[in-house]
Amino acid sequence: MQFTDIYRRMTERSMQEPTLLLLTALADAPRHGYALIQEIAAISGGRVRMRTGTLYGALDRLLQQGLIRVESEEVVDGRARRTYALADAGRTALAAEADRLRAVVAEADRRLTVIRPRIKGAFA
Template structure:
């Protein structure tokens, strides 16, 4: 499933919450955290990492050379952790609102009656 731009940042921040990661590690972390429902293309990952770095949510934490290629590591900043906590709280509020709107059916109970039942004359 493709991931929208706001979701992309959320999943990257979530993957980095457990510690510094390089690009492939972040891609794997996104897949694991989302139970495989979110997938990112490499170009999207690095464009979003650039944006998150510019905003101060993520920072480069080091580089190493592996098989002749540079591997850059990224980590969540305190600002990024706060951003992730805020987004998580907002998502929890949305879920709670949806569950209230769905009523007992959301928790496996009986199906609620329509708000405006049809008249017996209709």
């Protein structure tokens, strides 16, 4: 394993939240810029409200990484609209991250189940 890989694993074990939210927002259907902002707000329960500059910074990075692609370009009501879709690499990356998160949640549940009876027993 190269030093770069060790450093990356040490500092960046999981997908960044904006990336995860964007890929999740595109998982079921292609969407345009403003629809992505709305979808991300809905997925995060209103916690993340992505602004235009931040959104396009993330979109440009994901385009360059090949995780998303431009599905179509059209003019709606006189406004330019570009629709983005998940690329195959993005679908694979999202599935891998979902597996990783699922494993963490399962482990958290298991440990909570082990400790709950002990807590109950202590107060019995």
